[in-house]
Amino acid sequence: MPIRRGALAATVPLLVSALTLTACGSGGSGSGSGEGGGADGKPEGDITFQTWNLRSNFKDYFTGLVAEFEKAHPGVRVKWLDQPADNYADKLGADAAAGTLPDVVNVSPDLSYPLAKAGLLMNLDKEAAAAKFKGEYTPEAWQGNVLPGLDGSYSFPWYLNTGPLFYNKALFRQSGLDPEKPPKTYDELFAAARTIAERSGGKTATLGGTPAVEDFGRYGVKLMNDDATRFTYNEPKGVELLTAYKNLYERGGLDPQALTNTPDKTGQKFLEQKVAMNPGSAHDLENFKKSAPGLYRNLGITDAPNNTGKPNMYVMGLGINSRSKHKAAAVAFAHFVTDRKNQEAFAHKVAVFPSTKGSLDDPYWTKDDGTDEGRVRVASAKMLKGAVNYTPVVLSEEMKTVLKNEVAKALQGKKSPRQALDDAAAQSNKLLKQG
Amino acid sequence: MTGVKRVRTHRAASPWLFLLPGLGTVAAFNLYPFLTTLHKAFTDARTLTPGSWVGLRNFRELLEDEQFWVALRNSGLYVVLVVPFTVLLPLLLALLVQKRIPGVAFFRSAFYTPVVASVVVVALIWEWMLDDRGLVNAILRVLGAGSVSFLGDEWLLLFSAMALTVWKGLGYYMIIYLAALANVPRELHEAAAVDGAGPLRRFTAVTVPAVRSTMVLVGALSSVAAFKVFSEVYLLAGPTGGPAGQDTTLVMLLQRTGTGLNGRVGYSSAISLIVFAVALVLMLLVLRADRRDGQGPQDARGGRDPKGRQA
Numbered sequence: 029m030p031i032r033r034g035a036l037a038a039t040v041p042l043l044v045s046a047l048t049l050t051a052c053g054s055g056g057s058g059s060g061s062g063e064g065g066g067a068d069g070k071p072e073g074d075i076t077f078q079t080w081n082l083r084s085n086f087k088d089y090f091t092g093l094v095a096e097f098e099k100a101h102p103g104v105r106v107k108w109l110d111q112p113a114d115n116y117a118d119k120l121g122a123d124a125a126a127g128t129l130p131d132v133v134n135v136s137p138d139l140s141y142p143l144a145k146a147g148l149l150m151n152l153d154k155e156a157a158a159a160k161f162k163g164e165y166t167p168e169a170w171q172g173n174v175l176p177g178l179d180g181s182y183s184f185p186w187y188l189n190t191g192p193l194f195y196n197k198a199l200f201r202q203s204g205l206d207p208e209k210p211p212k213t214y215d216e217l218f219a220a221a222r223t224i225a226e227r228s229g230g231k232t233a234t235l236g237g238t239p240a241v242e243d244f245g246r247y248g249v250k251l252m253n254d255d256a257t258r259f260t261y262n263e264p265k266g267v268e269l270l271t272a273y274k275n276l277y278e279r280g281g282l283d284p285q286a287l288t289n290t291p292d293k294t295g296q297k298f299l300e301q302k303v304a305m306n307p308g309s310a311h312d313l314e315n316f317k318k319s320a321p322g323l324y325r326n327l328g329i330t331d332a333p334n335n336t337g338k339p340n341m342y343v344m345g346l347g348i349n350s351r352s353k354h355k356a357a358a359v360a361f362a363h364f365v366t367d368r369k370n371q372e373a374f375a376h377k378v379a380v381f382p383s384t385k386g387s388l389d390d391p392y393w394t395k396d397d398g399t400d401e402g403r404v405r406v407a408s409a410k411m412l413k414g415a416v417n418y419t420p421v422v423l424s425e426e427m428k429t430v431l432k433n434e435v436a437k438a439l440q441g442k443k444s445p446r447q448a449l450d451d452a453a454a455q456s457n458k459l460l461k462q463g
Numbered sequence: 464m465t466g467v468k469r470v471r472t473h474r475a476a477s478p479w480l481f482l483l484p485g486l487g488t489v490a491a492f493n494l495y496p497f498l499t500t501l502h503k504a505f506t507d508a509r510t511l512t513p514g515s516w517v518g519l520r521n522f523r524e525l526l527e528d529e530q531f532w533v534a535l536r537n538s539g540l541y542v543v544l545v546v547p548f549t550v551l552l553p554l555l556l557a558l559l560v561q562k563r564i565p566g567v568a569f570f571r572s573a574f575y576t577p578v579v580a581s582v583v584v585v586a587l588i589w590e591w592m593l594d595d596r597g598l599v600n601a602i603l604r605v606l607g608a609g610s611v612s613f614l615g616d617e618w619l620l621l622f623s624a625m626a627l628t629v630w631k632g633l634g635y636y637m638i639i640y641l642a643a644l645a646n647v648p649r650e651l652h653e654a655a656a657v658d659g660a661g662p663l664r665r666f667t668a669v670t671v672p673a674v675r676s677t678m679v680l681v682g683a684l685s686s687v688a689a690f691k692v693f694s695e696v697y698l699l700a701g702p703t704g705g706p707a708g709q710d711t712t713l714v715m716l717l718q719r720t721g722t723g724l725n726g727r728v729g730y731s732s733a734i735s736l737i738v739f740a741v742a743l744v745l746m747l748l749v750l751r752a753d754r755r756d757g758q759g760p761q762d763a764r765g766g767r768d769p770k771g772r773q774a
Contacts, residue, residue, distance in 0.1 A: 117723045121510040124724070142724035146511035284595045284615045287706035302596065424725035429703050436707035462727070463509065 066355060067150070067157040072103030073354030075131035075361060080344075082134075083110035089377055097364050104357045117425060124148055127351070131358040132365075135183055135347045141175050141421040143347065144182040150348040150355070153180035158348070158359050164368065169383035172343045172417055176256035183345025184366040185383035187375060190341045190411050191307045191332060192404055194316075198326040199304040203227040210305075210330040214247055217305075217333045218272050221281035224304055230280040236294030236303040238286050238435050239273055241428065245418025246334035252420050259420075259456045261431075262449035270438050270445035277439040287436040299323065307332055313379075313400055329404055331411060341415035343383075379405060381412055388412065427456040503732035510726035521733035530708060531734070534716040537621060537696075538738075541628075541689045541712065542745065548629045549685040550678055553636035558670070560637070561644050571641075575634035582631065586698035589627050590614065593699075614699060617709035624696045624710070628689065636681050643677035644670070679753040686749060687742045693718065713738050 082090065094106045109130060111119050117139055123129045129148055143149045152158040153174075161184070162170055169185035197207035203224040211217040221234035241261070245251055249266040252259055276282055283289060283303050298306035299320045316324040332339060346362040348355065364370065371382035372390070379401070381388065388394070393409035396402050434452035437443045443451070504521060508514030525531045560571045577585060592598045593613035600610040613619045647670065655665045671678075693714040696704070702719070704711030711719075713734060721731025 115722075121722065121724045121726060124511055139724060142511060148511070284612050287615065288620075288701040288703060290701055293701075425723045426719060426725065426727075429708070429719060432703050433708040436703075440707060442707065459725075462507070463512075 067155050067348075067359050069356040070103070071101050071354075071357040071360040073357050074105045074107065075352065075354050075357045076107045076109055077132040077361060077365075078109040078111060078130040078134055080111060080116055080134040081113035083108075086374075086377065089374065093365060093370060097361055100364075101357070101360065104354075104361070106361060129349045129351070131349050131352040131354065132362045133347050133349065134186070135345055137173055137175065137183070137343055137345070137417065137421040138419055138423060140173065140182045140345065140347050141178075142424075144175050144178050148350055149182045150350045150352075150359075151178070151180035151182060152184065152348070155355075155359070157356065158184070158363070161363050164385060165366075165383050166385050169343070172341075173345050175421055183347040184362045186344040186346055186366050187371065187380035188341055188343055188383050188412060188415075189380050190339050190408050190415050192329050192408060192411075193305055193332040194298065194308050194312065195305045195328040195330065196298070196301055196323060196326055197328045199224065199228075199232055199301065200328070203232070203304075207326075207328060210328055211333055212331065214269070214272070214333050214335055218276055218281070221276050221304075222279055225276075225280035232304055233283040233286070233302070234281050234304045235276075236283045236286060236297045236306055237289045237291070238277075238282070238432065238439060239269060241420070241423060241431060242340045242418040244269060245416075246332065246336060246338075246340055248335040251418065252422075256420060256422050257460070259427075259453040259460070262446070262453040266449050267446045270435060270449060273435075274439050274441075274445060282439075287439060313404060327400075329400070329407070331407070337414070339411040339415045340418050341412060343417050344380075379408070381409055422460060423456075424459065427459055430455045430459070500732045500735055503729050504736045505733075506729045508728040508732075510722075510724055510728060514729050517729070521730050524730065525733055525737070530711060530716055531713075533709060534704075534711045534713045535737075537710060538690050538692065538713045538741075540621070541625060541692050542686050544622075545625050545628055545689040546682055546686045549632050549636055549689075550682050552629065553633050553681070554640050554670075554674065554678070556633055556637045557640035557644055558666070561641060571637075574637055577631045578634040580631075582694045583698060585631055586627065586695060589623065590699060593623055615706065617706050620700055620705050621696070621710050624692075624699050627695045627699070628692060631695075632685065632688075636685070639677060639681060640674060643674040647673040676753065679749060683746050683749040686745045690742050690745060691738060 077094070079090065090108055094108055097106060098104060120129070120133070120135070120139060120143070124143060124146065129143070135143065135149075140149055144151070150158065153162075162181075165185045169188065170181055173181040173183040173185060175182055193210070195207075195210050200207040200210075200220075204227055205220055205223060211220045217234075224232050224234050239247075241251060244261050244266055247265065247269045249269060250260050250263055252261075273282070277286065283294070283297055285293070289297070294303065294306055295308065295312070297303045298308075299316070301320070301323055313324075316327060334340075346366055348358045348362055352358045366384070368382065368384035368387055371384050372387050374380070375382045375387075376392065381393070388409050393405060396406045431452045434443070434448040434455075438445045438448035503514070505516060505518060506514040507517045507520070556574055560567050560574065590597075594600070595610055595612060595615065599613070604610055611619065613623050651669050651673070652665055655669050660668060691714050692712050696710055696712050697715055697718075700710040704715050704719075717731050717734040717738065720727050720734065
């Protein structure tokens with residue numbers, strides 16, 4: 029029957045299209061009914077493990093880690109995935125919406141919050157198989173992954189980072205400032221910035237960007253109320269900080285494009301010696317050495333100024349997909365990656381810091397070996413004790429943009445600092461209320 | 464079924480069967496997403512939750528959203544200021560490189576290069592040029608004009624993005640015009656020249672009417688593209704949409720509100736429906752203008768002028 033054969037031929041592509049489409053929504057290990065396998069059983073099955081922009085530099089480390097784990101657990105196979113840094117949250121969102129969230133996924137607390145709220149991450153405190161490892165991590169690190177209103181920790185603590193402030197000694201010298209006495213407090217920072225702007229005739233800015241939420245935190249501004257249901261950064265101290273930045277911007281203390289610069293761009297401007305100071309991490313040293321040897325010769329390293337005595341800390345974790353079909357394997361692998369031995373091994377490869385109990389007492393993080401890297405490492409490790417993650421976990425990307433735009437309006441003089449912060453807080457509170 | 468009936472059925476069904484793969488693809492990748500967006504626009508859906516029906520709430524919120532009006536203004540300005548240039552400049556460029564003289568192929572390729580270059584690369588180059596310490600400001604300083612904050616001022620930034628869009632699209636539309644110009648009979652130009660028409664007169668009386676339909680096509684394509692602009696502004700202005708978000712366009716707002724783990728998919732869908740509706744109206748307006756013009760003087764391919772004389 030020719031007609032039927034023709035119909036069949038025409039229908040096949042349709043069916044393929046339909047199946048492809050439906051596969052988008054139901055495939056992957058994270059799919060299914062949400063039941064999944066128990067976390068307290070024997071680790072077995074195929075699981076996926078997603079990192080955040082680590083493949084290019086640490087391929088061998090992670091390949092070795094996976095091989096070692098598979099050798100110790102013959103019933104488990106781990107598929108390692110890596111996603112680029114840019115738009116990582118978008119990728120997670122797409123995966124989560126499609127039901128293809130990896131079994132073990134690299135998240136920071138602000139990323140784990142919406143996932144946990146949607147019931148897509150395992151509450152480790154409520155899962156005995158995971159909670160039994162709690163004592164292996166520093167209490168601060170475990171607590172750093174406890175999410176407001178969700179009653180528990182949703183990620184195994186992984187590496188921590190904190191950043192020193194880099195400054196250009198040559199630019200300090202040219203402005204008549206003592207390059208060996210960098211600013212330690214915000215008042216000193218603003219004074220130095222005014223001097224640099226005045227003495228360079230407005231050619232050299234001190235900072236490349238506008239204040240972000242962690243700047244408000246370090247300045248001592250209370251960012252949210254205690255139960256994280258309302259933003260409070262429009263309190264008088266917040267207005268005080270923004271007013272100081274406004275004065276600085278008007279005097280040329282900030283880069284002319286500070287209102288739109290991203291962290292990448294401010295880093296680039298520091299590299300090009302267009303701005304005198306920039307926050308960074310020990311990881312940047314290698315880049316300075318390679319890309320800007322002139323800058324590297326004049327590089328000063330100091331603590332980021334703060335009025336609270338508590339530096340900012342960036343926290344990374346490994347969450348478990350609550351719909352994983354092989355929860356026991358996922359828990360075992362996440363713990364394996366974040367155990368003391370493997371965290372320390374990873375931190376020896378890159379300038380990050382382990383979150384496991386006792387690790388930072390190791391001489392590697394306490395004794396300066398005389399190199400620049402050693403100096404930054406020891407200083408940063410010391411800063412970590414007492415450091416806090418100033419970024420509220422409920423702060424979404426859209427709320428960050430709201431704050432940045434209102435801060436820009438204040439710096440441009442379109443609104444008073446108070447009005448700008450009131451408006452930013454009101455808009456963010458509205459977004460927060462919407463869920 | 465008799466043999467005759469079978470053949471008739473076969474003949475009636477065959478075209479549809481051949482169309483099915485195409486229809487299926489359109490249904491799956493165009494129609495289904497459109498209908499989903501239409502539905503989501505009336506819900507409070509988020510990235511991770513399907514949401515529930517909220518009626519016109521998203522649209523009411525949009526009307527109260529200051530950023531929406533800023534974005535609508537910028538997208539509208541983009542159409543008004545970019546489209547005339549994308550209609551006229553490529554035509555002039557096509558006239559220049561249309562001539563068969565030695566070395567003209569080099570210029571054709573050179574003008575087309577920005578089209579094949581990645582918009583990210585192009586935007587980076589423009590950013591370096593327009594930076595406060597970039598090439599353009601260096602030249603301005605040498606000329607004693609002082610530096611201009613192209614990327615720090617909201618209006619200059621928007622105009623810079625428009626210039627980038629025009630520059631990047633020149634080669635593409637130039638190729639379309641080259642094809643149209645190749646179909647203009649040489650005799651018309653020769654006849655006009657014999658009648659004493661100079662180059663300008665020949666351009667307005669012969670060339671423009673001959674490529675009028677192509678100009679309408681370019682106008683329609685570029686107005687929709689201008690209204691949906693994203694990359695150029697995003698790359699020059701950054702993710703916040705320029706200083707204080709004042710350079711945000713509608714598609715940037717759509718992307719900002721609808722993506723990420725906390726994406727307001729329902730709200731973002733409402734914006735995308737508005738973008739769709741305005742783009743549709745723009746397209747219809749341009750095509751309608753074309754049809755109305757078509758009732759008057761015919762184009763140079765054998766039509767009549769308003770007085771009814773044979774062209």
